[in-house]
Every structure is written in C-alpha cells, then in structure tokens.
Amino acid sequence: MDHKELRYSLMALLGAILWGTIGTAQHFAPEEATPLSIGAVRLAIGGGAIMLYAFLRGKLVGREMFSKVSTYIGAVSMASAQLTFFVAVKLTGVAMGTVVAIGSAPIFAGLISIIVNKEVPGFKWLASTMVSVIGCILLVMGRGALLIDMNGILLALGSGFFYAVYTAATKNLLGDYSPEMVTGVIFTIGALILSPFLLIYSLDWLKTPQGIGVALHLGLVTSAFAYIIFSYGLSGIKLHKAATLNLAEPVTAALLGVFFLKEGLSVLSGLGMGLVFTGLLILSISRPAKKKNKTLGMIE
Structure with a gap:
C-alpha cells in the first residue's frame, strides 16, 4: 500500500470510527426522542451543514449532478438505510441490529463490485472481511443476551444492502x-425524503440542551464531518475495501460503551475485537512493489 492509498484508507477508517459514536450519543438523547425522528434530524442537520461547507469552499459546481441517476440512487439508498436500521434496532436490539447491518454491508459491496463494476475483490479482501465479520459476531455475542427477531434481522440486512448501494453510487x-458536492447533494435529497418524519413525530426533545447536544453531534460529527472524510477516502480506494474498513464501527461503539456507559467487556468480546483488528491489518498488507505485475492487480 503506497502512502497515497494509505491516506485515503485512513480517512475512510476515521469516518467509520466517528460512526461508532452514534450509539453512545443516542444513549444520552432525551427519552421522548424516537429513533426515526433522530434519524431524520441527523440527516437534516448533516445535509445542511455539508451544503453550507461546500458553498463556502466553492465546491458547489457541476449542476449536471442533479440529472445523474446515481445521485438519486444514492439519496434513496441513504434514506432507506436510515429507516431500516433504526427500525431493525428497535425490533432486535442495538447489538444484533448493528452487527447484521454493518457486517453484511461489505459482502453486499463485494457483490456489487463483481456484478456492476466487474472488479474481482480477491482473496486478501475475502480473508479480511470474513475474519472481521466473525470478530463482529463474537463481539456482540460476548455482550450478553441477544434478542432475535427475524423481521429485525431482515431489516438489518436491508440496511446493509442499502448502505452498500449508497457507497457504490457515491463512488x-x-x-x-468533489466529496463535498457529492455528500452534500445526496444528504440533502435524503433529508427531504425523510422530512415527513419530522412532522409525524414530536421534536420537543430538541428544546432541551441535552437534545440539542445530541442532535448537533449526530448531525455535524457523525454525518457532515464523518461522511465528507469517508467520501474523500472512498475517492481513492476500491468500493469493497472501503466497506470492509467500516467494520471498525462496532469496535468503536463497544469501546465507548466500556469507557462511558460502564458496560462490561467479556473475554469473548475482547477476542472479537482482536479479530476485527486482525482483519483490518490483513486488508492493509500489500506485496512489495517490485513483485507487482498485471496478474497481481486482482489481489488489491
């Protein structure tokens, strides 16, 4: 991996780490804040912030993007991923919903790479993804009793699929x-799609300092900033690799749970974390430059 690719990979990884703070932030949200209203507010604040940032930096160029099919596929997928994820979490719990959604996304991304982009991810990606996904499963299993709801599992799988489609459309x-233009436009359209939920559910929780703090963190940090840097990273690495790097998210969530929510960390969860880190390490390993040739291009 050269220095340029390493920089792009680190940006995508940092985005995933920031997404790992979502669960902890939701924990501190007022009780009357519903998952769907939180998701809608998150996209609204995030989309507005990204568009303002892009405008101030002079990145809002290329109006023809509004006529691209990928723009609307990305926006619908983003909105759908939000809805299916939050409902899945409500039905089957945070731990199970998160691991199924995040763990399935790299698999769907790999299939999209093969079918749509005609890219063969290669053995290194497969090994990295399988080790990391197993690690995520152990991480969740070690955190206590799990609630299995098949409707919730299917919705979580749907969230993973929609996220993979969003990532492919963004790519x-x-x-x-520019990453600012792409992220801002997709988020804004996605926010408009979810806007009816702002009317259906009460937003009184936003009148409290606690609610405002949670909304700003979710909108500015886990949406605007996280998605801009993730999109920047995505512009320099392959789709399936970026999706696998996202598996750092549940590890971040678990560590925050230990340090801030006083949750216990079992041996099984610790082993799961180790496997996730091992998988990401496998993904970062590359052959020496002198051994690279055309036949090795498929192993990146």
Whole structure:
C-alpha cells in the first residue's frame, strides 16, 4: 500500500470510527426522542451543514449532478438505510441490529463490485472481511443476551444492502465531483425524503440542551464531518475495501460503551475485537512493489 492509498484508507477508517459514536450519543438523547425522528434530524442537520461547507469552499459546481441517476440512487439508498436500521434496532436490539447491518454491508459491496463494476475483490479482501465479520459476531455475542427477531434481522440486512448501494453510487459520482458536492447533494435529497418524519413525530426533545447536544453531534460529527472524510477516502480506494474498513464501527461503539456507559467487556468480546483488528491489518498488507505485475492487480 503506497502512502497515497494509505491516506485515503485512513480517512475512510476515521469516518467509520466517528460512526461508532452514534450509539453512545443516542444513549444520552432525551427519552421522548424516537429513533426515526433522530434519524431524520441527523440527516437534516448533516445535509445542511455539508451544503453550507461546500458553498463556502466553492465546491458547489457541476449542476449536471442533479440529472445523474446515481445521485438519486444514492439519496434513496441513504434514506432507506436510515429507516431500516433504526427500525431493525428497535425490533432486535442495538447489538444484533448493528452487527447484521454493518457486517453484511461489505459482502453486499463485494457483490456489487463483481456484478456492476466487474472488479474481482480477491482473496486478501475475502480473508479480511470474513475474519472481521466473525470478530463482529463474537463481539456482540460476548455482550450478553441477544434478542432475535427475524423481521429485525431482515431489516438489518436491508440496511446493509442499502448502505452498500449508497457507497457504490457515491463512488461512481466521485470521479466527476468533489466529496463535498457529492455528500452534500445526496444528504440533502435524503433529508427531504425523510422530512415527513419530522412532522409525524414530536421534536420537543430538541428544546432541551441535552437534545440539542445530541442532535448537533449526530448531525455535524457523525454525518457532515464523518461522511465528507469517508467520501474523500472512498475517492481513492476500491468500493469493497472501503466497506470492509467500516467494520471498525462496532469496535468503536463497544469501546465507548466500556469507557462511558460502564458496560462490561467479556473475554469473548475482547477476542472479537482482536479479530476485527486482525482483519483490518490483513486488508492493509500489500506485496512489495517490485513483485507487482498485471496478474497481481486482482489481489488489491
């Protein structure tokens, strides 16, 4: 892995780490804040912040992006991923919903790479993803009793699929537009799609300092900043690799639970974390440059 690719990979990884703070932030949200209203507010604040940032930096160029099919596929997928994830978490619990959604996303991304982009991820990616996914499963299993709800599991799988589609659509647009432009437009359209939920559910929780703090963290940190740097990273690495790097998210969530929510960390969970880190390490390993040739291109 050269220095340029390493920089892009670290940006994608940092985005995943920031997403890992979502669960902890939701824990501190007022009781009357519903998951769907939180998701809608998150996209609304995040989309507005990204568009303002892009405008101030002069990145809102390329109006033809609004005529691209990928733009609307990305926006619908982003909104759908939010809805299916939050409902899945409500039905089957945070731990199970998160691991199924995040763990399935790299698999769907790999399939999209093969079918749509005609890219063969290769053995290194497969080994890394399988080790990391197993690690995520052990991480969740070690955190106590799990609630298995098949409707929740299916919705979590749907969330993983929609996130993979969003990532693929974003990747397709990043070849012609800046990360700020792509993320801002997709988030804004996604926020408009979810706007009816702002009318259905009460937003009184936003009138409290606690609610405002949670909303700003979710909107500015885990949405605007996280997605901009993730999109920047995505512009320089392959789709399936970026999706696998996202598996750092549940590890971050678990560590925050230990340090801030006083949750216990079992031996099984610790082993799971180790496997996730091992998988990400496998993904970062590359052959020496002098041994690379055309036949090795498929192993990146």
